[in-house]
Amino acid sequence: MTRTGVVAALGVVLGMIAAEQTAAANRMVAAPLSWRVLATHNAERARWRVPAMQWDPGLAAAADAYAAQLAVTGRWGHSPRAARPGQGENLWMGTRGYFTPEQMVGGWLSEGRMFRAGVFPQVSRTGNWSDVGHYSQVIWRGTTKVGCAIRSNRSNDYLVCRYSPNGNVDGRSVA
Numbered sequence: 001m002t003r004t005g006v007v008a009a010l011g012v013v014l015g016m017i018a019a020e021q022t023a024a025a026n027r028m029v030a031a032p033l034s035w036r037v038l039a040t041h042n043a044e045r046a047r048w049r050v051p052a053m054q055w056d057p058g059l060a061a062a063a064d065a066y067a068a069q070l071a072v073t074g075r076w077g078h079s080p081r082a083a084r085p086g087q088g089e090n091l092w093m094g095t096r097g098y099f100t101p102e103q104m105v106g107g108w109l110s111e112g113r114m115f116r117a118g119v120f121p122q123v124s125r126t127g128n129w130s131d132v133g134h135y136s137q138v139i140w141r142g143t144t145k146v147g148c149a150i151r152s153n154r155s156n157d158y159l160v161c162r163y164s165p166n167g168n169v170d171g172r173s174v175a
Contacts, residue, residue: 033101034060037148037161040105041138044112048175050141059087059147059162067151067160074153088137088166092159096152104150104159108134119173129168136174140167 034055042052066079070093078089092104111132114125121129123136137143140163148161167174 033148033150036101037105037159038146040102040109041146041161044109045139048139050139050175051144053144053146053163056145056147056162056164059145059164060149061147062087063089063147063160063162064149064151066162067149067158070158070160071151071153071156084162086165088140088143088163088168090134090137090159090161090163093156096155096157099157101150101159104157105138105161108138111135115174117173117175120168120170123174133168137163137167139175141173141175142169143167 038053038055045052062084066089070076070091076091076093078091090108092107094104094107112135115132115135116123116125120136123129124132129136142165143163145164146161148159150157150159152158
């Protein structure tokens, strides 16, 4: 085969690889939010050999109602604990349309660099459990179900995830 033929063949192969990567990316974008968020959570849980969580439509509906409230009011903060008995909650907010669901959850997962395995609340390398609170909820061994929703206003996207049973319980081991 001539040098020109090798270059042409390489171009065809690279084009096929690029096409497959584009197709894979399109499949990921088309995947439902539930699958994308659950897969991101469970991939991190697998790193800790913690059982995978299951998607819970009831938790997702509750998360959606609260995400809608945040988007409409622009208020930021956790829902009252009395409104979600036995449920944990992670919140994320960022510029509308700029972040994927995986990147949103990835914000919580980035806290893992400050996490140290142990008994809650002594689980942060900084000495402040709130530096790893989202992360510890994601990998909390006793949590078996999750439901999440994203709502938006003109400026921001709001991701709310609800967890059951809740994590971050004082005196209990995280993972």
